[in-house]
Each structure stands twice: as C-alpha cells, then as structure tokens.
Amino acid sequence: MKFLVTGTAGFIGFHLAHRLLAEGHAVTGIDAMVPYYDLRLKEARHARLAESAAFRPLTLDLADAARLGAVMREEAPDIVIHLAAQAGVRYAMEHPESYIHNNVVASYALAEACRHHPVQHLLVASTSSAYGANTSMPFRETDAVATPLNIYAATKLATENIAHSYAHLWKQPTTAFRFFTVYGPWGRPDMALFKFTDAILRGRPIDVYNHGLMERDFTYVEDLVEAIIRLVPCRPEIGKPVGSGDSLSPVAPYRLVNIGNANPVRLLEFIAAIEQATSRRAERNMMDMQPGEVLKTWADSSLLQALTGYRPTTDVATGVAAFVAWFREYYGV
Template sequence: MRIFITGTAGFIGFHLAELLLQEGHEVHGYDGMSDYYDVTLKERRHALLRQHPAFAATEALLEDDARLQAAVQACAPDVIVHLAAQAGVRYSIDNPRAYVDANIIGTFNVMEAARQAGVRHLLMASTSSVYGANTEMPYAETHKADTQMSFYAATKKANEAMAHAWAHIHGLPVTMFRFFTVYGPWGRPDMALFKFTKGILEGRPIDVYNHGDMWRDFTYVTDLVRGIRLLIDAVPGGPETAVAGDSLSPVAPFRVVNIGNSTKVRLEDFIDAIEAATGRKAQRNYMPMQPGDVPATWADAGLLRALTGYAPETGIADGVARFVEWYRDYYGQ
C-alpha cells in the first residue's frame, strides 16, 4: 500500500510510519515542524524514518492547502492517516487560535485532499477528551459526547462531525479513533510521563494535579499504532460491515473507535511506576485540578477487538520502564 500520514515527525505518527515501513509499505509523511515543543526531537524522528528507502516527507503546515494538495497528489495514496494536530488541553486555553488553524482548517484541507485523491479509506485522530463531562465509564463509542471541557477537545469533536458529513456527502469511508493517554519512547515533552521522568531524574518537584486523585487509561504507543494499522483494513461501509456494539453511522461509511488499554490507573500509581523504573523517589507538589482537565478516562475497547481481533495489553510497569530506558539513552542520564 501507499499510505500518506500527517504528523510523521510527531510522537504517534513516527511510530505508525515505522511500523508500516517495517511491513514493506510505502509511506509519505507530512509535518509542519511547529515549535510547540522541541523541534530537534521532531527532526530526529524524521531522520530515523528517512533511513528507510520507502519513506519520503514534505515539511509544511496543514494550513498550507496548496502544499498539502500537491503532496497528496504526488503520493497518490491508497489510504490517508491524519494524525497531525495542535495537541494539548492546557495550551488550548492560552492559544485557542492555533487549534482553529491546525485542527479545523488543517483537517478540512486533509479531508478535501482525500476526496480529490479518491482514497479507499481516510483515518483521523480524535481523543478521549471528547467524552468531556460524561461520567458513565468505561467510555463507549455509542455514549453521548456533547460536553467537551477544553477547546482542544471541542476542535476534535468538530473534526468528527465534519468527517461524518464528508463521508455522507462524498461516500468517502472514514474511521475516527479516540486515543486514551498515549505514552512511550519518543513521547512529547509536554506529556505527564516525560515531565515526571525529567523532574524525578533531575531531583526537582513534580506537579501532581487534583492532589493525585486522577485516573487515566494509559495506552502504550506501539499497542496504539498496531490498532491503527489493523483498522486501516477495517473499512466502514454499509450495514453489512457492522459488528456487535458498532458505532457505524446509519447514513454514511463512518465509524468512531476507541483505542485504549481498557484499564483505569490512578495517577499516584503511575508515578509509583516511574519511581520504580528510575530507582528514585519523586518530590510530589500537590496542586488543584487544572481548567479543562477531566478527573478520569477509561476506554471500552470492545469495538476495536470486534473489528480487528486485537486489544492493547501492555501493562503500566513494562511500558513506563521502556520509556525511562529510552529517555536515559536519549538524554544521557
């Protein structure tokens, strides 16, 4: 297959591209190399991917419609996987316009490029944050998700609505996946595991929000991209493609799929795992809940299993240990 992936210099896009290249597919990456976090880390990821002869990349913003359209047309992909986005719940409070530009305008450009290229499947990233104030857990794709608590989550829910309309109007098969707290090697510096590991190894206090009374469904990155890879082949269509508990639309070749570990882990236990992996104790600075955040996430991954026969399973101790090993190697600590 020829696969066009946006966000290949990013955390998840890098791992997905690596997996697909290892399987022998042809991958064209697209990434804007924004300075939201350390660009050097992004450049290192792309440099590793460029070692594969079947990888090529365009470095430009999603908002640059002409560059994006030209890159997609030149690639002539069978499938597009759209992972690039302005991420981060907290940053969306300070700079909401960046989310409109990248997540709304940029995603529209990707959808239009997919339509013009006639791809057989468009897959796009959403987030568990779209469940917002919903307290019915574990979260299932068929639950109502209309009470987003951050502007980041609101833009992702907008992407889901836009994609459903696109699938209905143009008959373009679309799968949206909702990620649950992804972590692992080559992760983003703004994420909790990265910040906690850095603080603990440097002997500095770490900020623990909601006084540690938070729960997350932590999903190891290689498990996540394996789920995406399998969903590429689970193309939504008419009613004949439905499975038990499906979110398949009755009027469009469109579905939403959770990708999570289906395990709710307390934040304090997550920090304990980092302490075990680093061999050092954390100095915990307990803080109130931050605006836009939610106290808990927990995925029902039954639909992913029904569609692909697969479910993430890496335990928190193993996953954290692998990240800490990578972090120490990368930063020489």
C-alpha cells in the first residue's frame, strides 16, 4: 500500500516508517525539521529510512495548506498516519505559539487535504495528556476530557476534535489514538529516559520531579508501532461497535483508542531500570512537582485488544536496556 506518514524524522514516525518499509509498503514521509532538538538526530533517522528506495522524504510545514494539498494529489496515498506534532509539556510553558501552529493549524490543514483527497483510513496521534486532571483509573476512551493541564494537551484535544468533525462532515474514516509515555531506541533528547541515561553515563545528577512520587504507563515504541499497524485495517463504521466499551462515534466514522501497557510504573522503579542497564548509580536531585504535570497515567487497553487482538507487553527492564544499548552505540559512550 501507499502510506503518507507525517513526522517521519521524529521518534515514533521513524519507527513506524521503518516497519512499513520492511513490510514492503511505499512511504512518503513528511517532516518540518523543526529544531526543537538536535536536527542531526532527525537527519540520521531520515538517512536510515532513505536506505529504502520505497521511502520518499519531504521537508514540509503541514500548515502550508497549498503545498500539502499538492503532495496529497501527487502521492495519492491509500493511508495517512499523522504523527507530526510539537511535543513536550514544559516547553509549552514558554512557547505556546509553537503548539498552536504545529498541532492545531497543521492538523486542520491535513484534515482539509484529506477532505479534498480522501483516503481509505486516516489515523491521528494524540496523547494520554488529554486525560488531564482525571483521577478515575485506568483511563478509558469514553471518559470525559474537559480538564487539560497544559497547552500541549489542549492542542492535542483540539486535534482530536478537528478529526471528529471532519469525519462527521465528510465521512472520512478516522482513528485517533492516545499514546502513553512512549520510549525506546532513537528516542527524543527531551524525554526523561534520554536525559537520565545521558546524565548517569556521564556522572551527572538527574532531576527527579515530585521526589519520584509519580507513575507512568510506559509503552515501548515497537509495541506502539505494532498496535498502529494492526489498527490500519480497522476502519470505523457508524453503527458497528465492537462492544459496550467502544468509543465509536454515533455520528461519524471515528474512533478513539488508547495505546498503552496498562501497567503504571513508579518513576523510581524506572530510574532503577536505567541504573541496572547502565551498571551505574544515579545521583538524584529531588525536586518539586512541575506545573502542567500529572501524577499518574494508566491506560485501559481493552478496546485496542478487542479491535486487534493485541496489547503492548514489553516490560520496562527490557525496553530500557534496549534504549541504553542504542544510546551507547549511537553516541559512542
């Protein structure tokens, strides 16, 4: 099949595109190459993907609606998977305009492009941060989400709502999925695993927020990719839910799906896994809770399993060890 994937120079987009190419699909990869972190890492990801003749990389700001529309017309993809976004909770405190542009305006432009050039299935990435101040655990797709705690979450909720309205108005089959703290090789330098590993290996202290009293539903990137691949043929159809817990919209071919390990892990346990993988003890700088953060995330992955027969299973020790091995090799540490 012909896939158009946004954000292929990013962490998750790279892994998804790599998997699609390995399975024999053609992939057009769009990335704006925003210098939010070291562009050399993004360029290295695209260079790895370009080893396949079936990969076509395009540097493009999705908010450029005219150019995006031309790409959609020329490429005529069967499937579009929208992973590009401005990520990061703390960065949003200082640069909210980047999130409005790269998450809201860009997602609107992509929805418009799919309106004029319909695809078999549009799949859109969202985040567990959308659950905001919810305290009922585990998080279910049918939970109300009216309390985002940061601009990042607010813009991803806007992306979901744009996708739903376009699915309703133009009957474009659309699946949105909420990721839960994805980690693994080729990860982002702004994420805790990357920063902790780098600091520990270089003998520097790590900043541990809320004194480590947080829990995250860590999801290994290859498990995430497997879930996305399995969701591709699961096109939502109005009036055809898979069970009572389905988030299928009553008015649109639209569904929301959690992708998480369904197993929250304490931050201090996560740090212990890094210490085990690096064979070094971390020097901890205990700090207070940061604005916009949540204490705990926990995915209910039963809908994903009902749709695909699959749910993520990789444990933190295995996933962290894989990341540390990649980090050592890539950076020569």
